Amino acid sequence: MSVLPVLDVVLASLVIGVALFTITARDLFASVVGYVAYGLLLAFVWIRLYAPDVALTEAAVGSGVTGVLLITAGKRLGALKNAAPEMRPGLSLKILTGVLATLVAGALGAAILMLPDPPPSLAPEAAAAASGAGAGLKNPITAVLMSYRSFDTMLEKIVLILAVVGVWSVGADKAWGGAPAPLRQSRPYAPMVLLAQTLAPVGVLIGIHIFWTGADAPGGAFQGGALLAAMWMVTMMARLAGPPRIDAQWLRMAMVAGPAVFLVTGLAGGVLAGSFFAYPPGIAKPVILAIEGFMVLSIATALPMLVAGPPSERPDQ
Amino acid sequence: MTPSVLAGLTGAALVGLGLYGLILHPHPLRKLLAFNLIGSGVFLVFGIVARRGAAAGFRFDPVPQAMVITGIVVAFAASAIAVALILRLSMQSRNVTLDAEVWTRPNGGDAT
Amino acid sequence: MNELLLGAAGLIVLTVAVGLARILRGPTDVERLMAVQLLGTGGIAALLLIAYATNVPGVEDVALGLALLAPFATIAFINLLDADQGDAEI
């Protein structure tokens, strides 16, 4: 096992190097490419920290979807680039900021070196959650998300919906109800169409697989939903499908489904199992899987809508 | 130097780098990128807390890891709102900068 | 045998890391794109090797997800380049 420590050092220096590049790169495009590479590298770091669940989320959301969001934003912003030239900050400000940033990083690093020993841990509680209320979940992270800290997870879904509402409300008043601007303006080339047509069905299958194994192995609603979202975005980027109108009934229902089902089950737990968000023993696992299924639907619709942006055209009817 | 300490120090360095970019870049999307760097640095610190908290038969403490997963998704939602606001702001003002001097110049933020 | 798998993984990561110099050097954005794609593929290969050598569960699924997402950012970049060059004739 003598290779792994070397690998760790190489990985850490790569992460810092690429981060440095994204900060210092001259143009936006280069810095976004750097950011996508940075997300991939971080996913490998998470694997080394024994966190494949986080690695998958980071690769899908942190690197992939965020990258596409920034590229699309840069493209839309590019049309306005003629405005004010960028101001370069002065040398004294640079030095001052550098000192501040070094101090903050140094303090954080010192705190990390002085972390308490033995380390505090909530793992026993999570183990209890995995074998107790969320009976039969072999993946402790899913047990934590769906049982031990279920309230957090539900509120997090609501945050996602609020974010979509926030993005939509930024659009012009007269465009309300219309569809967001398409992710690709011109007709796609044949290879892109082929890629999207082949990738999307396989991707949907893999997304569902990752959601389904999430109960017992790394994976789960977040990762599966993010992969499905990515596949929908691929079809939109290849212009196989346009973004839907934001007043579409099915879209809104799909987005609200996750937290709504979660909340109803939580309330039902208050009546049937004695406390808010308690699952009735015996059928806990199927109930959790059902909630997660609706959460996948919500994530898979909310993420692409966040990337597509506010409605852009006047609804034509 | 264990792998977890190394990852933690990497996280600290990322926070520092992100802070530097956040303060100095006048371009709003670059600021957003820098902010995301800070975020992932903080997530890494969470990660080593999870790694150190290995107990009860797990190789990691699942609670901080679960929080990082929700954190990544929430960070993305916040970035999406920021992007929407940036685009709207530049459409209104035709300015693609957050530099205070440009905005306070007599003819700077004219379209308000 | 496991040592050999890890060695191969280390070698691949190292070479791909050196390839990242293309992100720095450019000269055009397309080169940067290629370097990221090489990083993605090399990362998948290294992950698979590590997964088989260390038996950490779920690493295979991460590799699967990465393989699925490999062309994702590239398509967005291509769209951006096309938009820069005006409407495309087929």
Added chain:
Amino acid sequence: MTTLLELFSVAAISVGAFFFFAGTVGLLRFPDSLTRLHALTKADNLGLGLVALGLLPRADNTLSALKLIVIWALVLLSGASTAQLIGRALRRGRK
């Protein structure tokens, strides 16, 4: 039989790693974008393909083996089609 498989596995993985090495050298040393693209596709298709092929005999069950094959197929598909797209973007020349 097992030693033969073992040998095959080692050989395939080593050749795969070599193709990654060759692809990287090409990406760094070749003179223009199209030749660099050519080098990249070698690393993508052959490098990962041979590594997956070498790991195939070591898969515990059919699902694992299937995953290896799907990963290879996905990378082949996306590598080939993005190479087309990148090549076209290059040929149109302004970037």
